[in-house]
Amino acid sequence: MAKHSKVLIIGSGPAGYTxxxxxxxxxxxxxxxxxxxxxxQLTITTDVENYPGFGDVIQxxxxxxxxxxxxxxxxxxxxxxMIKSVDFSKRxxxxxxxxxxxxxADSIIISTGAQARxxxxxxxxxxxxxxVSACATCDGFFFKDKxxxxxxxxxxxxxxxxxxxxxxSKVYLVHRRDTLRAEKILQDRLFAHAKIECIWNSQIExxxxxxxxxxxxxxxLKSTVDGAITEMKIDGVFVAIGHDxxxxxxxxxxEMDNENYIITKPDSTVTSVEGVYAAGDVKDxxxxxxxxxAGMGCMAALEAEKYLAGKKF
Ligand code: NAP
Numbered sequence: 001m002a003k004h005s006k007v008l009i010i011g012s013g014p015a016g017y018t019x020x021x022x023x024x025x026x027x028x029x030x031x032x033x034x035x036x037x038x039x040x041q042l043t044i045t046t047d048v049e050n051y052p053g054f055g056d057v058i059q060x061x062x063x064x065x066x067x068x069x070x071x072x073x074x075x076x077x078x079x080x081x082m083i084k085s086v087d088f089s090k091r092x093x094x095x096x097x098x099x100x101x102x103x104x105a106d107s108i109i110i111s112t113g114a115q116a117r118x119x120x121x122x123x124x125x126x127x128x129x130x131x132v133s134a135c136a137t138c139d140g141f142f143f144k145d146k147x148x149x150x151x152x153x154x155x156x157x158x159x160x161x162x163x164x165x166x167x168x169s170k171v172y173l174v175h176r177r178d179t180l181r182a183e184k185i186l187q188d189r190l191f192a193h194a195k196i197e198c199i200w201n202s203q204i205e206x207x208x209x210x211x212x213x214x215x216x217x218x219x220x221l222k223s224t225v226d227g228a229i230t231e232m233k234i235d236g237v238f239v240a241i242g243h244d245x246x247x248x249x250x251x252x253x254x255e256m257d258n259e260n261y262i263i264t265k266p267d268s269t270v271t272s273v274e275g276v277y278a279a280g281d282v283k284d285x286x287x288x289x290x291x292x293x294a295g296m297g298c299m300a301a302l303e304a305e306k307y308l309a310g311k312k313f
Pocket of ligand 1: 050118119151152153154155156157159176177180181203240241242243286287288289
């Protein structure tokens with residue numbers, strides 16, 4: 001089946017939904033292809049205190065449901081499918097979904113976001129889902145009264161560690177340096193928490209565990225100072241070391257930087273292909289906030305609208 005739209009939005013985080021709201025209200029009848037994780041990264045967070053407009057603390061999944069509802073109610077056609085390839089070399093642009101459906105469009109807004117980064121050691125994959133996770137909100141429940149490690153030193157790692165104190169008996173934050181890059185307010189909360197202990201200058205060398213039933217029992221830690229290996233008993237490992245942009249399908253189609261983030265013109269969402277725009281974490285490694293992603297979604301919609309107004313399709 002082939003579907004044509006003036007604007008095709010690929011990806012459904014704050015950037016995508018905002019682009020959908022603006023283009024729908026501009027009567028451009030956008031189609032949004034949601035991907036496998038509708039709502040994106042905010043669907044695996046809990047409290048959101050920094051998205052303006054809410055006097056009380058709100059929940060990430062709830063915020064994304066609201067955005068989706070708003071995009072739908074102003075006229076966005078939201079489709080559950082996963083785009084697996086695109087062709088931006090000829091017009092109309094085409095995108096093919098996992099479903100086998102083809103989407104053609106006069107303009108494209110890319111808002112596929114970013115994905116969790118893994119340590120890249122064999123044992124991590126072996127125990128993924130069996131004591132190793134990249135999402136405390138999803139899997140923390142399974143570690144009630146157990147001891148866990150969170151790896152990383154950024155906002156995500158600190159937030160995951162704080163969240164896990166709600167169920168785990170002890171949370172170790174393992175970081176490869178001796179200072180965190182997380183915001184000061186989060187660091188203060190972390191250091192003040194009785195259940196949290198930081199293990200500095202250390203990296204996980206190996207995750208060890210049982211095969212039957214498969215579960216994590218410990219880790220081997222390597223000192224980043226002198227290479228010394230220490231063993232430690234632990235029930236779970238949460239990896240929170242950042243994200244990679246979800247740009248695999250756009251390789252060779254739009255210009256990207258050496259970290260595979262889509263390059264856009266300064267102060268805009270315009271990519272190297274006229275009529276193709278990129279908004280949110282897929283092009284932003286500086287701010288990476290829901291509110292900045294939403295702002296970029298708005299910019300992309302306005303830029304697409306202007307582009308379409310100047311063309312006859
Ligand atoms: P991040 O800021 O990039 O931090 C990644 C952390 O993981 C760093 O501490 C890094 O160590 C460490 N790391 C990276 N690769 C590693 C490896 N292979 N082995 C061990 N450690 C490794 O990522 P993030 O915490 O996911 O945050 C991403 C962005 O989202 C940031 O801009 C952040 O401010 C934002 N964010 C905001 C909020 C909020 O406002 N509430 C919440 C979450 C995220 P080094 O420090 O040594 O490089």
